Amino acid sequence: MGTWEVRLSDPGRVRRARLAFLLAILLIPVAFYSGTLWQAHNTQAVVAEHQPMQARILELEAELDEVRQRLTVVGSGKNVAQQANEQNRLTIKLLEEQIYKQQQDLAFYKGVLAPASRREGLRVRAFELQATDKPLHFRYKLLLSRVGKGDTPLAGQLLITVEGRQGDKAVSLPLAELTRGLPDQLNAQPLPFSFKHFQAIPDAGRFAELRLPEGFEPSQVKVRAEVKGEKPLERVFKWIDKE
CATH class of the missing domain: 2.60.40.2420 (Immunoglobulin-like)
Structure with a gap:
């Protein structure tokens, strides 16, 4: 003798389940899109926050380049000064030698005369x-x-x-x-x-x-x-x- 199973049928419940399933499927792309928009917003916020820092870095790099140029100019000036001092030293040495020679000649003539x-x-x-x-x-x-x-x-x-x-x-x-x-x-x-x-x-x-x-x-x-x-x-x- 077969076993009989009695199942209750509720058409409204079935429709609600189907609707919930459809809504869940529709919400997946919406959630994904919302997440994408949130991430983009945060990215823009981070970029906006770092823009002043990047600008300051550019300013510091420009100042560093300027300082390097100044050092180069100073270094060139120092070399010029050193060269000038060396030239002056050689000139002084030459003049002292010339004066010494003249003093020798003068001493000789004074001694003779x-x-x-x-x-x-x-x-x-x-x-x-x-x-x-x-x-x-x-x-x-x-x-x-x-x-x-x-x-x-x-x-x-x-x-x-x-x-x-x-x-x-x-x-x-x-x-x-x-x-x-x-x-x-x-x-x-x-x-x-x-x-x-x-x-x-x-x-x-x-x-x-x-x-x-x-x-x-x-x-x-x-x-x-x-x-x-x-x-x-x-x-x-x-x-x-x-x-």
């Missing part, structure tokens, strides 16, 4: 001093000459000291000590010399540099020249004014 009554022999002509832009640093040059017609070299030695005060004490400093560690430093004292008519220390009429110790107040430079067989010659030169 010197009156017979004048004592022949060594002369300490000058001790030149110049201030520099560095504290306690000075430039110096010593000039020696000869009076007379002698053709044999005049040889001897020099004792050069800078005299002054260190605190409450009188101090006498050898020139060689004041040139230690500097260009054209003097190795020791006494300084030997040998020439016929004219000599400069340092040679070629150039200036050398000396450096005073801290707290030292110079007053004068004493130059003592000794030639074998002759009486020592001594001269004192006042230190240059500080002003």
